[in-house]
Amino acid sequence: MYIVNMVQVTEVIAKSILTPQKFGSLAEAYDFSLNPYAGCQFACSYCYVPKFPASRNEVTWGSWVQVKMNAPQLIRKERALVFGSRIFFSSATDPYQYLELKYQLSRACLNELLLYKPAKLTMHTRSHLILKDLDLLKGFGSALSVGVSITSDDEEIIRKFEPKAPALARRLELLNELQKAGINTFISLAPLLPHNPESLVEKLSPFLNGMNKFWMDRMHWPEVNTKPELLQEFEEFFADQHYERQIKRTKELLIARGLKANP
């Protein structure tokens, strides 16, 4: 174990890498999730992952990461499962957090997946670091889509709730680069943080013609929130009726632009 930027990093040997999706929000559309890391440096205060027993740790969420050193080898070992399957990469970590620069683990996993041809591969990230793997991503053709998480139009809000994740401008730039490269994209507005619906959709506007769907969800699980004081500070925004109205308005604006919700 070593510490980098106040994050405890442990290199581990995992027992398996493709997690069957039998229950929960991914079960209908995916056969497996793939998480090359456990824990996440982006430290989003609302993250739902620590509610799962396997992700509990005596150290605060966002302050530890396990690097699954054998993830690519496990994909090779489990390759019979990959062919024709639907894979969500990643559901419980960001595959392009900063440690990826050192370990190149998501890249190595993509290299393996390309060989064994999943029918559907969805990458999900807040990070422009995925662009380093554009050469591999292009190889998946129409089987691939990349979801970019955008949770507010206000950078100050994003910094408060997602203190270590890339800035909004980098995420918009990421959407631009992915679309220029011909990669299928969608936006993930989950959870919607305090925002102005019109301004948010305006900022997303240049990219909406190049996609056909979005994912939207509200804030859940206050019991694992690492900054409950923010829920207090923005109590008015998160008040049930107000929050529902903001979500509805943002959803309507996106649907009016021809996008489908939560496919």
Ligand code: SF4
């Ligand atoms: S990037 Fe995703 S996995 Fe990482 S802390 Fe944020 S919500 Fe959790």
